Amino acid sequence: MIATSIVHGGPGPRFLSEMLYDHLMGKSTVDIEARIEDITDDTMRASLLEYGNDRQTFKSVADCWLSSVPKCCVGQEDNQDFMQWYFIYRNHFSIQRFKDGLSALNVIHALEQHASIFKAFMCSSVEQLTxxxxxxxxxxxxxxxxxxxxxxxxxxxxxxxxxxxxxxxxxxxxxxxxxxxxxxxxxxxxxxxxxxxxxxxxxxxxxxxxxxxxxxxxxxxxxxxxxxxxxxxxxxxxxxxxxxxx
CATH class of the missing domain: 3.30.2410.10 (Hect, E3 ligase catalytic domain)
Structure with a gap:
C-alpha cells in the first residue's frame, strides 16, 4: 500500500524511525546510532533511560522485558549492541517482509537511489504544514x-x-x-x-x-x-x- 501510494502521487507513511529507515536503505548497523528515546514502550524506555549507564541494572531491566538479549556491559558501545538487537535483529523477519512489500513497483530501488530525498516522507517528523x-x-x-x-x-x-x-x-x-x-x-x-x-x-x-x-x-x-x-x-x-x- 505504501509503495502504491508513493508511485501514484499519494502521501508517504511518515512513521518510520530514522534507524529503521537507514537499515532498510542498506546502511551498516555499525554506522547506525540507536537511541533509547526511540523505544515506544513507555515503561521500558523510562527504565533504560534511568539505568542505562549501570551494567547490572541495565542487564536486569532488559532481561525482565526480553527472554534473550545480547551481553550488555558497561559503556555506550555495549548498550548500542542491545539497542540494535531490540530494534533490528529481533524484528528481522518482519522488516524483511516490509522491505519485500516496498519492492512492489520497484519503490525500494527508488528509495535506495534517493534515500535523502525520500527520508522526510518515510520517517516520523514533527514538521508541520505552514x-x-x-x-x-x-x-x-x-x-x-x-x-x-x-x-x-x-x-x-x-x-x-x-x-x-x-x-x-x-x-x-x-x-x-x-x-x-x-x-x-x-x-x-x-x-x-x-x-x-x-x-x-x-x-x-x-x-x-x-x-x-x-x-x-x-x-x-x-x-x-x-x-x-x-x-x-x-x-x-x-x-x-x-x-x-x-
Whole structure:
C-alpha cells in the first residue's frame, strides 16, 4: 500500500524511525546510532533511560522485558549492541517482509537511489504544514488587470492569506491540514508533489467555499469583510462531508 501510494502521487507513511529507515536503505548497523528515546514502550524506555549507564541494572531491566538479549556491559558501545538487537535483529523477519512489500513497483530501488530525498516522507517528523507552504501551493486565478473584479479578488486574496495565518495560529475553527484536505483530498503533501497544481478560484455563486478535488480546485467567496470571510470559510469547510474527515 505504501509503495502504491508513493508511485501514484499519494502521501508517504511518515512513521518510520530514522534507524529503521537507514537499515532498510542498506546502511551498516555499525554506522547506525540507536537511541533509547526511540523505544515506544513507555515503561521500558523510562527504565533504560534511568539505568542505562549501570551494567547490572541495565542487564536486569532488559532481561525482565526480553527472554534473550545480547551481553550488555558497561559503556555506550555495549548498550548500542542491545539497542540494535531490540530494534533490528529481533524484528528481522518482519522488516524483511516490509522491505519485500516496498519492492512492489520497484519503490525500494527508488528509495535506495534517493534515500535523502525520500527520508522526510518515510520517517516520523514533527514538521508541520505552514501557512506559507499552503499559500505557495495554490496557483491563484485572477481576472484581467484593471477590472473591478480584479480589485475585489485582490482584496479577498489578502483575506485568504490572513485566514491561513490565523489558522496556523489556531485563531480559526480549522487546521491547515483541514484546508488542504478540503481542497485536494489530502491531509499532507505527497513526496512527488500534487499534480495538477492546486488552483485558487474566486466565485460569486455561493457565500461558502467549495472544491473540486479531482481537479485540485478550491473556490472561495468574494466576501466584503474579513470577519465575514473567516466565518463563511469555517462554516463551509467544517460542514463539508467526505474523505473520512467527519
Amino acid at each position: 501557512s506559507t507552504t499552503l499559500d505557495n501551493l495554490f496557483e491563484v486565478q485572477l481576472s484581467e488587470q484593471g477590472t473591478t473584479r480584479r480589485q475585489e479578488e485582490t482584496r479577498v486574496l489578502a483575506f485568504w492569506r490572513d485566514y491561513l495565518l490565523d489558522t496556523e495560529d489556531k485563531q480559526t475553527g480549522l487546521s491547515l491540514p483541514d484546508i488542504l484536505m478540503f481542497a485536494t483530498g489530502l491531509s499532507s503533501l505527497p513526496p512527488s508533489g500534487i499534480n495538477p497544481r492546486p488552483k485558487l478560484v474566486f466565485q460569486r455563486v455561493s457565500s461558502f467555499p467549495c472544491s473540486r478535488t479531482c481537479a485540485n480546485t478550491m473556490e472561495i467567496p468574494l466576501s466584503m469583510t474579513y470577519e465575514e470571510f473567516q466565518k463563511d470559510m469555517d462554516f463551509g469547510i467544517q460542514n463539508s462531508p467526505g474523505f473520512g474527515l467527519y
